[in-house]
Amino acid sequence: MAGLEVVGVTKVFGAERSGVTALAPIDLKVKQNEFVCILGPSGCGKSTLLNIVAGFVTPSAGHVLLEGEPVLGPGADRGVVFQEHALFPWLTVAANIEFGLRMRGVDHRERASVVERYVKLMGLAGFESRYPKDLSGGMKQRVAIARAMANEPQILLMDEPFGALDAQTRALMQAELTRVWLETRKTVLFVTHSIEESILLADRVVAMSARPGTIKEIVSVPMPRPRDDTSPEFNSLKRALTDLLRTEIKKATEMFAVVEGVA
Amino acid sequence: MRLLRSRRSRKIFSVVVFLASWAAIAEVNLRVQFINPLLLPTPWEIVIAAWELRQFTWLDVSTSLSRALAGFAIASALGILFGLLVGYIRLAEDMFETLIELFRPIPALAFLPIFIMWFGIGEVSKVLLIAYACFFPVFLNTQQGVRYVDPVLVRAAYSLGAKPLQIFTNVIIRGALPEIMTGLRAAIALSLIVLTAAELVAADAGMGYRIQESRLQFRVDRMLYGAAMLGIAGYSFNLIMRAIEGYLLRWKSRVEQSKA
Numbered sequence: 001m002a003g004l005e006v007v008g009v010t011k012v013f014g015a016e017r018s019g020v021t022a023l024a025p026i027d028l029k030v031k032q033n034e035f036v037c038i039l040g041p042s043g044c045g046k047s048t049l050l051n052i053v054a055g056f057v058t059p060s061a062g063h064v065l066l067e068g069e070p071v072l073g074p075g076a077d078r079g080v081v082f083q084e085h086a087l088f089p090w091l092t093v094a095a096n097i098e099f100g101l102r103m104r105g106v107d108h109r110e111r112a113s114v115v116e117r118y119v120k121l122m123g124l125a126g127f128e129s130r131y132p133k134d135l136s137g138g139m140k141q142r143v144a145i146a147r148a149m150a151n152e153p154q155i156l157l158m159d160e161p162f163g164a165l166d167a168q169t170r171a172l173m174q175a176e177l178t179r180v181w182l183e184t185r186k187t188v189l190f191v192t193h194s195i196e197e198s199i200l201l202a203d204r205v206v207a208m209s210a211r212p213g214t215i216k217e218i219v220s221v222p223m224p225r226p227r228d229d230t231s232p233e234f235n236s237l238k239r240a241l242t243d244l245l246r247t248e249i250k251k252a253t254e255m256f257a258v259v260e261g262v263a
Numbered sequence: 264m265r266l267l268r269s270r271r272s273r274k275i276f277s278v279v280v281f282l283a284s285w286a287a288i289a290e291v292n293l294r295v296q297f298i299n300p301l302l303l304p305t306p307w308e309i310v311i312a313a314w315e316l317r318q319f320t321w322l323d324v325s326t327s328l329s330r331a332l333a334g335f336a337i338a339s340a341l342g343i344l345f346g347l348l349v350g351y352i353r354l355a356e357d358m359f360e361t362l363i364e365l366f367r368p369i370p371a372l373a374f375l376p377i378f379i380m381w382f383g384i385g386e387v388s389k390v391l392l393i394a395y396a397c398f399f400p401v402f403l404n405t406q407q408g409v410r411y412v413d414p415v416l417v418r419a420a421y422s423l424g425a426k427p428l429q430i431f432t433n434v435i436i437r438g439a440l441p442e443i444m445t446g447l448r449a450a451i452a453l454s455l456i457v458l459t460a461a462e463l464v465a466a467d468a469g470m471g472y473r474i475q476e477s478r479l480q481f482r483v484d485r486m487l488y489g490a491a492m493l494g495i496a497g498y499s500f501n502l503i504m505r506a507i508e509g510y511l512l513r514w515k516s517r518v519e520q521s522k523a
Contacts, residue, residue, distance in 0.1 A: 056418055076424030086419040090437050090514040100423035103433070133516035151423055 003187060004030040004053065004155055008062035011048050021212035022048045025062065028206060028215065030155070033185040037192055037202035041245065045213025046191045050159050053189060054080050066154055076100055079148030081158040085140040087132040093143050094119070094128040100151035118146040121180060138169040142176070149180075155187040162197070174200050178226050195241045199234060200227050207244050217244060282306055304484035309491060312484040319473065320492075327462065327469040328496065330386065331454040334393025338450055342398045343443060346405025351435055363402060371396030372460050384465040389458065396457045397450035404449070408442025409435055441515060444508045451500045455493060470496070 006028040012019040022045040030036045038046045051057040053064050055074035064071040066078065074080075087096050097118055098111040106114075119125055122142040132140055141161055148156055162170045174197060181188065181201075192198050198205045202221055209216040219241065223233055267273045289305040292298060304312075313320070345363070348355035375392055382388035412435055420434045462471025470492045477485035 054418075054422055056421075074418065074421035076422070078422060080419065080422040082415055082419065084415060086413075086415045088416060088419075088434070088437070090440070099420070099433075100425075103420075103423060103425040103429050131514040133514065147423070 002065070002067045003032045003034065004028075004189065005065040006049070006053065006062070007065065009049070009052055009059045009064065010061045011045065011052065011057065012060045023052075023059075024212040024214045026213070026215060030187060030189055032187055035181055035188045035190065035201060035203045036206060037190045037198035037204070038206045038208060039192055039195065039198040039241065039245070040208030040213070041193060041210060044208040044210040046193075046208050047159055048213065049208075050157055050189065050191045054078055054157050076104070076151050077154045079151055079153035079156045081141070081144050081148050081156065081161045083160045083163050085132070085137075085144045087140055087143055087147070089132050092129050092131055093124060093135070096132070096143055097146045097150045099147060114150050118150045121149075121183065122146040123176065136169070137165050138173055141165065141173060145177070145180070149184070149186065155189060158188060158190040160191055160193065163192075170197075175226060177201065182225055195238055195245070196229060199223075199237050199241070200229060205241065207241060209247075301481065302483055304487065308484045309488050312482070312488040313491075316473065316485060316488065319468070322468050323470050323473050323489075324492065324496070326466075327458055327471065327493075330389050330461075330469065331393060331451075331458045331496075333390045334457070335397055335451055335454045337390070337394035338397030338454075339401055339447060341394075342401025342446065342450070343405050345398075346402045346443070346446070347409055347431075347436065347439070349402075350406040350409025350439070351431065363399075367399050367403070371399075371457055375461060375464060379465060389461040389466070392461055393454050393457045397454050400449035400453060401443070401446040404442045404446025405439060408439030408446075411442075412438035441512055444504075444512065448501070448504045448508070451504060452497060455497050455500070459493060 006026055009023060009026045010021070011023040012021050014020055026049060028036075038049060040046045048057060052059050053071065055071050055078065071078070088099065091099065094115050097115045098106075101111045101114060115128070119128055122145060124139070124142055124146060127135065127139065127143075132143070135143065144161070145156075145158075162173050165173060178201065188201075190198075190201060192201075199221055205219045205221060207216045207219065208214065219237070221227075221237065223231070228234060267276060286306050289300075289303050292303050293300050293305070345355075345359060349359050349363070350356075371392060374395065378388040378392045378395075382391060416434050416438060417430055420430050425433060458469070459471040459474075462469040463475045466472035466475075470489050473492075474486045474489035477483075477489065
């Protein structure tokens with residue numbers, strides 16, 4: 001039950017002394033099969049933290065452990081879903097989904113069965129031979145999630161994956177992700193700036209504060225899934241998190257561009 | 264107009280109007296002798312010239328095309344290779360980019376007399392000059408393409424477990440392909456320009472040579488026939504390149520054109 005451990009991770013962008021501190025020491029544990037949301041306003045360093053866990057950014061101090069192994073760079077054990085979907089535009093839906101398996105030299109027949117499984121799971125049947133240009137934003141994110149999951153990573157890292165979608169599609173994708181998570185119980189670290197989204201999805205919500213980015217509070221969400229966003233429990237939790245973040249949002253808007261721009 | 268409803272008919276229409284205007288002007292000139300009619304042949308005189316020179320057609324076309332294509336092939340291979348290296352590997356950029364950028368502004372035709380001195384008036388000097396000239400657009404576009412591959416795609420590939428060499432072949436080269444194709448299209452058009460210049464200066468066959476030979480005979484009709492052959496060759500090259508590009512880049516979305 002090691003899961004993911006973030007130990008004393010900090011990040012300073014720019015020169016050692018004059019640089020911008022994006023992350024003050026962060027300690028965080030994500031248990032296996034747990035869904036954790038990192039919630040915070042723009043500029044609080046939540047994407048930087050995710051990029052450090054993904055191995056795209058090296059921390060200034062501290063380290064990240066996955067199943068006890070230190071993270072030294074990006075790797076197939078951590079599947080990433082990006083905000084801008086990041087599908088390979090020259091590959092079909094099926095070829096995108098099997099990309100990771102192909103890189104590892106998995107043979108053709110096994111790849112086909114994995115593709116079939118994740119096409120079914122993500123509701124992509126009939127779109128296998130389409131190119132990303134022919135898909136809507138929601139469908140692209142389904143492919144991106146399928147591609148990350150087909151690689152069978154230990155943990156799924158999701159960086160505001162529904163941030164660019166319209167409200168209806170976003171609600172649908174949140175419901176779909178809940179359904180898929182209930183089926184697979186994949187460990188997920190999910191970054192969002194939406195309070196509702198974090199309460200809908202997460203077992204625990206990690207509320208971050210800005211300047212420098214630190215964990216302000218970790219809130220458990222004990223409601224069973226799928227969750228009703230009109231229920232009294234939902235709303236009282238939403239109110240609590242809104243109060244918690246209000247001061248942070250104000251603080252963050254003042255330095256908005258600085259940190260996220262560098263990350 | 265009903266006739267111009269289909270796109271194909273509109274395309275043919277523009278060519279027909281051009282030929283008809285030319286024929287009309289040439290025919291009128293034939294009667295009023297505004298300029299010497301030898302300088303302004305009619306379209307059918309070009310057709311007659313083509314018939315008179317039919318015994319040379321295959322020789323001229325095959326000689327010219329093999330020179331152009333040989334030069335283009337060498338340029339493509341080297342241009343893509345160096346473009347990929349310079350675009351992706353800093354060491355290669357430091358080693359080669361300045362040198363290439365120093366040579367690039369020199370019009371390739373400036374080397375034509377030098378290449379003839381070095382490599383003689385045979386095939387070698389022509390093919391090498393075409394290869395030299397065509398190298399630059401292929402190199403430049405490939406290098407740009409590599410530089411502007413979306414970095415998020417590289418991150419995505421790494422996090423899916425791709426190794427650096429796999430990133431290079433599966434993401435960098437694939438991502439740079441649209442620009443590589445642009446470079447190849449520019450190069451194949453350039454190959455005909457350099458080919459013609461080389462053949463005008465020194466050759467014993469080829470479409471450019473036919474123009475030069477006809478000039479000495481004061482046969483403008485035959486000179487225009489030579490130019491028309493080059494035009495058809497260039498048009499065909501472009502059609503082929505567009506077909507290849509359309510297939511290789513079928514994944515790319517295109518801008519919706521105005522229907523007007």
